[in-house]
Amino acid sequence: MTVFTIEDVRKTFTNGEVTEEILKGVNLSLKEGEVTALVGASGSGKSTLLTIAAGLQPASDGQILFEGTNLTEMNAEQVRKIRANKFGFVFQFAHLVPFLTVEEQLMLMLDVAGTKMKKREQKKEIDEILSLVDMGHRKKAYPSSLSGGEKQRIAIARAIIHKPKVLFADEPTASLDSKRSKDVMALIRELTKTLNITTLLVTHDEEMLAYADRIIKMSDGQVA
Amino acid sequence: MNIAWKEMKKNKARFLILGSIVFLVSLLTLIISGLANGLSQDNAALIKDLPDGQFYMTKDSDQTYTLSKIDSNTQDKVLDKEKDAAAFSIQMGFVNDSADKQQSVVFVTSTESELFENVKKGEIVLDNSMKDKGIKVGDVLTNNQYSGEFTVKGFVDQKKFSHAPVAFINMEDYKEMYRTNEMQMLFVPGEDSPQAIDGLQAFSKKEFLDTIPSYSAEQMSLNMIVWFLVVISGMLFAIFFYMMNVQKIGLYGILKAIGVKTSALFKMMWTQMLFITVIALSLSIALSQVFNKFAPEGMPFHLTPDTTVKLSIVFLIIGFIGATLSGMQIKKVEPLQAIQQGEV
Ligand SMILES: Nc1ncnc2c1ncn2[C@@H]1O[C@H](COP(=O)(O)OP(=O)(O)OP(=O)(O)O)[C@@H](O)[C@H]1O
Numbered sequence: 356m357t358v359f360t361i362e363d364v365r366k367t368f369t370n371g372e373v374t375e376e377i378l379k380g381v382n383l384s385l386k387e388g389e390v391t392a393l394v395g396a397s398g399s400g401k402s403t404l405l406t407i408a409a410g411l412q413p414a415s416d417g418q419i420l421f422e423g424t425n426l427t428e429m430n431a432e433q434v435r436k437i438r439a440n441k442f443g444f445v446f447q448f449a450h451l452v453p454f455l456t457v458e459e460q461l462m463l464m465l466d467v468a469g470t471k472m473k474k475r476e477q478k479k480e481i482d483e484i485l486s487l488v489d490m491g492h493r494k495k496a497y498p499s500s501l502s503g504g505e506k507q508r509i510a511i512a513r514a515i516i517h518k519p520k521v522l523f524a525d526e527p528t529a530s531l532d533s534k535r536s537k538d539v540m541a542l543i544r545e546l547t548k549t550l551n552i553t554t555l556l557v558t559h560d561e562e563m564l565a566y567a568d569r570i571i572k573m574s575d576g577q578v579a
Numbered sequence: 580m581n582i583a584w585k586e587m588k589k590n591k592a593r594f595l596i597l598g599s600i601v602f603l604v605s606l607l608t609l610i611i612s613g614l615a616n617g618l619s620q621d622n623a624a625l626i627k628d629l630p631d632g633q634f635y636m637t638k639d640s641d642q643t644y645t646l647s648k649i650d651s652n653t654q655d656k657v658l659d660k661e662k663d664a665a666a667f668s669i670q671m672g673f674v675n676d677s678a679d680k681q682q683s684v685v686f687v688t689s690t691e692s693e694l695f696e697n698v699k700k701g702e703i704v705l706d707n708s709m710k711d712k713g714i715k716v717g718d719v720l721t722n723n724q725y726s727g728e729f730t731v732k733g734f735v736d737q738k739k740f741s742h743a744p745v746a747f748i749n750m751e752d753y754k755e756m757y758r759t760n761e762m763q764m765l766f767v768p769g770e771d772s773p774q775a776i777d778g779l780q781a782f783s784k785k786e787f788l789d790t791i792p793s794y795s796a797e798q799m800s801l802n803m804i805v806w807f808l809v810v811i812s813g814m815l816f817a818i819f820f821y822m823m824n825v826q827k828i829g830l831y832g833i834l835k836a837i838g839v840k841t842s843a844l845f846k847m848m849w850t851q852m853l854f855i856t857v858i859a860l861s862l863s864i865a866l867s868q869v870f871n872k873f874a875p876e877g878m879p880f881h882l883t884p885d886t887t888v889k890l891s892i893v894f895l896i897i898g899f900i901g902a903t904l905s906g907m908q909i910k911k912v913e914p915l916q917a918i919q920q921g922e923v
């Protein structure tokens with residue numbers, strides 16, 4: 356079932372006198388329980404498309420349809436709410452909050468998403484997610500004491516703990532070695548299936564495409 | 580979950596540094612304003628500690644109390660009508676102690692009144708600071724303009740004028756010493772608005788203090804010092820809060836990206852600022868009060884609760900404004916910026 360549709364999205368950047376169209380009318384629909392991989396040359400606009408879809412920057416034109424609403428017509432607060440409740444993100448770097456323990460990172464996300472859970476339920480939820488990403492033993496650790504792969508797994512846990520409908524990942528394995536990359540991709544795929552999430556991810560690594568259900572190629576601001 | 584608190588707990592050193600800046604700067608301001616206030620007390624405690632009311636001197640004295648001479652008819656009329664009023668005079672002078680050492684004092688005399696020390700002929704009541712000069716109750720003091728001798732009857736606290744200790748003497752003795760029959764001024768306590776009295780000009784307490792040239796000039800410099808300090812401290816606060824916020828731009832971006840509200844980020848910053856400022860201020864107030872108690876004798880230091888509260892409120896407001904102004908960056912942070920900036 357299609358849950359997320361990108362229709363004729365355009366993005367132009369203006370640098371002084373020069374106006375450049377980076378996205379030239381992109382159409383894309385994403386299905387529930389599927390991992391869609393975006394590939395393409397550097398500078399082709401993959402990250403731009405992903406961040407626009409995720410509501411992290413506005414489109415210049417076009418529509419982004421999700422659950423019967425159009426993201427491009429919402430105000431900042433409405434977009435923030437959707438981001439907090441329905442979306443999860445993983446980026447090249449984990450971007451964890453440096454002063455929170457692993458457990459607290461996830462608790463913050465639950466708070467932000469506005470899930471009405473008792474402390475005990477929260478803890479149970481966190482334990483479950485942490486065992487999913489195989490990090491249950493580092494609950495009390497601060498990010499500075501985690502390895503790159505461990506941080507990325509926590510970032511994934513944070514991206515899914517509030518049971519988002521859509522997961523966006525921009526080169527989630529770029530900072531990891533080949534073995535760790537495979538683990539992380541396998542994890543993303545597994546979560547997509549078990550939690551029935553809609554996943555859109557960008558990757559440069561051919562090896563990682565094995566974990567995608569669908570591969571979309573981008574070139575020069577358009578999807579092939 | 581309280582992220583403001585979690586951050587302070589994890590980054591103790593950073594917040595400790597910020598707190599100590601606030602502590603040191605506010606302590607400095609409190610101490611300096613205590614000293615300034617002390618100097619001002621030292622210059623005019625005699626007048627400042629009188630209740631609010633109206634001072635009168637003659638119109639032709641040109642606002643100089645030493646030149647004012649209240650005519651005795653007028654004086655009697657006013658004193659008859661106003662039971663609490665007093666006529667009084669102030670003159671710089673000297674007394675010689677038993678070792679014939681000259682001590683400068685300010686002679687003050689008045690009609691019978693609760694507002695001033697009333698002493699019998701031949702007696703003298705001195706400001707406490709004269710004790711440090713080795714003068715005791717019962718000592719005999721002399722003055723070259725006075726035929727008799729003064730016996731020290733006692734001491735009073737905090738009666739200073741023009742940085743000299745006050746010496747209360749009897750009106751008869753005063754009249755003999757200064758060869759005059761008139762008092763310089765009338766004081767009517769509790770009066771908000773002056774009454775029109777023939778030939779006299781009225782002054783509020785503040786206006787009267789301002790007629791004393793040494794006092795008003797000194798006061799202006801002291802106030803200037805304190806307010807400059809306050810303004811500079813305010814800027815220092817703002818700069819330090821700003822620097823802390825700049826370091827945290829990446830963090831704010833991440834928090835925004837995962838959906839934390841901007842208002843929640845402001846709340847986080849305000850909580851931290853308030854926490855730090857309140858603790859730092861409490862410490863500096865405590866320390867300045869200790870200093871108030873144990874300030875060395877002879878060092879004019881006077882820090883009233885009034886001034887302390889006023890300065891604390893000013894600091895809280897300044898801290899708040901500083902934090903909020905520097906926090907405007909929070910509003911501007913784009914979540915995307917943080918994400919594209921790489922590892923934090
Ligand atoms: N804020 C911006 N202002 C101006 N130009 C931008 C901005 N963001 C992106 N671009 C430009 O848009 C183009 C596409 O960038 P984007 O980051 O989407 O590429 P990408 O496909 O993700 O590349 P990579 O594989 O290297 O990450 C680039 O030429 C980039 O310079």
Ligand SMILES: [Mg+2]
Pocket residue numbers: 401402403525
């Ligand atoms: Mg990119």
